[in-house]
Amino acid sequence: xxxxxxxxxxxxxxxxxxxxxxxxxxxxxxxxxxxxxxxxxxxxxxxxxxxxxxxxxxxxxxxxxxxxxxxxxxxxxxxxxxxxxxxxxxxxxxxxxxxxxxxxxxxxxxxxxxxxxxxxxxxxxxxxxxxxxxxxxxxxxxxxxxxxxxxxxxxxxxxxxxxxxxxxxxxxxxxxxxxxxxxxxxxxxxxxxxxxxxxxxxxxxxxxxxxxxxxxxxxxxxxxxxxxxxxxxxxxxxxxxxxxxxxxx
Amino acid sequence: xxxxxxxxxxxxxxxxxxxxxxxxxxxxxxxxxxxxxxxxxxxxxxxxxxxxxxxxxxxxxxxxxxxxxxxxxxxxxxxxxxxxxxxxxxxxxxxxxxxxxxxxxxxxxxxxxxxxxxxxxxxxxxxxxxxxxxxxxxxxxxxxxxxxxxxxxxxxxxxxxxxxxxxxxxxxxxxxxxxxxxxxxxxxxxxxxxxxxxxxxxxxxxxxxxxxxxxxxxxxxxxxxxxxxxxxxxxxxxxxxxxxxxxxxxxxxxxxxxxxxxxxxxxxxxxxxxxxxxxxxxxxxxxxxxxxxxxxxxxxxxxxxxxxxxxxx
Numbered sequence: 053x054x055x056x057x058x059x060x061x062x063x064x065x066x067x068x069x070x071x072x073x074x075x076x077x078x079x080x081x082x083x084x085x086x087x088x089x090x091x092x093x094x095x096x097x098x099x100x101x102x103x104x105x106x107x108x109x110x111x112x113x114x115x116x117x118x119x120x121x122x123x124x125x126x127x128x129x130x131x132x133x134x135x136x137x138x139x140x141x142x143x144x145x146x147x148x149x150x151x152x153x154x155x156x157x158x159x160x161x162x163x164x165x166x167x168x169x170x171x172x173x174x175x176x177x178x179x180x181x182x183x184x185x186x187x188x189x190x191x192x193x194x195x196x197x198x199x200x201x202x203x204x205x206x207x208x209x210x211x212x213x214x215x216x217x218x219x220x221x222x223x224x225x226x227x228x229x230x231x232x233x234x235x236x237x238x239x240x241x242x243x244x245x246x247x248x249x250x251x252x253x254x255x256x257x258x259x260x261x262x263x264x265x266x267x268x269x270x271x272x273x274x275x276x277x278x279x280x281x282x283x284x285x286x287x288x289x290x291x292x293x294x295x296x297x298x299x300x301x
Numbered sequence: 302x303x304x305x306x307x308x309x310x311x312x313x314x315x316x317x318x319x320x321x322x323x324x325x326x327x328x329x330x331x332x333x334x335x336x337x338x339x340x341x342x343x344x345x346x347x348x349x350x351x352x353x354x355x356x357x358x359x360x361x362x363x364x365x366x367x368x369x370x371x372x373x374x375x376x377x378x379x380x381x382x383x384x385x386x387x388x389x390x391x392x393x394x395x396x397x398x399x400x401x402x403x404x405x406x407x408x409x410x411x412x413x414x415x416x417x418x419x420x421x422x423x424x425x426x427x428x429x430x431x432x433x434x435x436x437x438x439x440x441x442x443x444x445x446x447x448x449x450x451x452x453x454x455x456x457x458x459x460x461x462x463x464x465x466x467x468x469x470x471x472x473x474x475x476x477x478x479x480x481x482x483x484x485x486x487x488x489x490x491x492x493x494x495x496x497x498x499x500x501x502x503x504x505x506x507x508x509x510x511x512x513x514x515x516x517x518x519x520x521x522x523x524x525x526x527x528x529x530x531x532x533x534x535x536x537x538x539x540x541x542x543x544x545x546x547x548x549x550x551x552x553x554x555x556x557x558x559x560x561x562x563x564x565x566x567x568x569x570x571x572x573x574x575x576x577x578x579x580x581x582x583x584x585x586x587x588x589x590x591x592x593x594x595x596x597x598x599x600x601x602x603x604x605x606x607x608x609x610x611x612x613x614x
Contacts, residue, residue, distance in 0.1 A: 059405075059406060062402065062405050062406070066391075066394075066398075066402050069398075070391050070393050070394060073393035073429075074392070074393050132389075133388070133389025133390075134385060134387060134388035134389050135388065135389055135390065135391065137355070137385065137388060138383075138385065138388045138389075138390070138445070140355070141353060141354070141355070141378060141381070141383040141385075142378060142403060142406045142407070142449070143375045143378040143379040143406055143407055143408065143449070144406045145375070296355075297355075
């Protein structure tokens with residue numbers, strides 16, 4: 053068991069080191085949500101009602117981009133390059149390896165949420181998060197949900213060249229309908245219906261409760277339920293379709 | 302360690318309706334370099350990947366270092382080193398980092414710098430993987446396979462894309478593994494490589510082993526007479542004789558020539574190379590569709606035997 057943890061740590065350290073060396077990964081996983089935040093913050097300056105929407109919205113988007121988007125890309129790349137297969141031939145336990153990769157994504161999520169929380173306090177007048185337990189619960193639930201969905205989605209991506217198209221075909225519509233940039237309550241009915249069925253809107257509701265409104269976990273327990281259902285689906289699909297090798301078409 | 306490193310009995314593997322491996326038996330002795338040859342699609346890679354633990358077999362018994370590779374135990378993975386045909390590495394990792402990281406995955410790794418030197422990567426320790434040439438990446442593959450100090454090393458086309466000097470260097474590395482008492486299973490398309498390195502080879506064709514033996518002895522196994530004497534006759538045409546007994550035949554030929562006062566121009570005595578045997582065995586593939594050809598070669602267990610008479614090229 054200690055060996056499993058030690059090797060997971062080694063893999064995690066390597067992933068962190070390599071993450072910062074890869075400029076495009078660092079940009080898309082890290083800078084882009086922050087640029088969005090700066091951009092919308094500047095546009096909506098002085099409009100506190102809107103800022104109260106955008107801060108948890110960008111936080112929700114950051115959870116999704118650091119886990120779903122990043123893992124869908126990474127797993128496709130690692131599989132296509134044969135790196136997964138190479139790793140599988142070494143004595144590192146699969147669980148250690150996957151923990152290392154997931155840990156890398158979760159670190160990015162945590163850093164992003166921290167930066168957004170600070171920006172909310174310093175620039176956007178939303179103050180410090182109201183309920184840290186709720187923030188932790190929803191970020192954790194969001195990470196589990198979107199990380200597993202990202203791994204599951206990577207099974208559907210035929211090759212790395214087409215990964216941006218596949219990932220953005222999901223990511224962009226989901227962030228738009230789920231009220232990252234506006235209050236989802238104001239959206240037309242059919243969009244609202246779609247958003248209600250997807251996990252991101254519920255994650256943003258929970259984050260809004262934790263960061264702005266000061267509600268507790270129990271207030272948003274149904275939102276947590278929807279995220280849990282998607283997480284269960286994501287985990288089932290991620291495990292079931294998991295392959296260490298590129299399928300030969 | 303007199304137990305064989307690899308023991309394969311009645312190995313079969315099907316993908317849906319297609320049977321890629323149709324009953325293979327062979328043994329790799331501990332400490333030998335064993336070459337697995339055969340055309341593309343013959344079942345080589347499937348066989349090797351079953352031995353490496355990447356694929357599950359459909360039937361048969363396989364033991365690698367006394368373990369069942371299908372179970373993929375950590376003990377198994379710690380004792381084998383694998384160079385796959387084409388595998389990438391993280392683009393932004395440095396050579397030394399990669400070797401050191403893989404070293405940390407094994408219970409008793411070799412020294413990082415020693416392996417870097419052994420694989421000819423010294424001077425490249427700080428280079429990012431994405432800046433390496435194809436040959437250098439292949440050497441990194443080898444370094445990552447050797448760093449765990451494995452007893453058994455699988456090398457799948459280890460020198461593809463190498464220039465001649467790099468190939469010689471890689472051969473030296475492989476020979477040094479043998480000197481260390483390691484067992485090597487080598488899959489290659491280069492017959493000179495197999496002839497040069499392998500103690501024994503097996504040629505796989507259509508999912509079966511067509512022939513197996515020491516590279517130099519295969520000619521005899523196929524049934525081709527083991528020696529060929531060739532020379533140019535007075536009118537310049539090439540004359541070839543095959544024989545089991547080159548001493549006698551050579552004596553007769555040279556005696557007759559001397560008696561007539563002739564010289565045997567360009568006189569050579571050769572043994573069939575691995576390449577001759579390989580081409581003879583695998584040439585049937587292209588002839589197979591022709592119905593007038595030899596009787597149903599695909600159904601014969603060792604199809605080469607009935608056909609060698611016409612095998613003269």
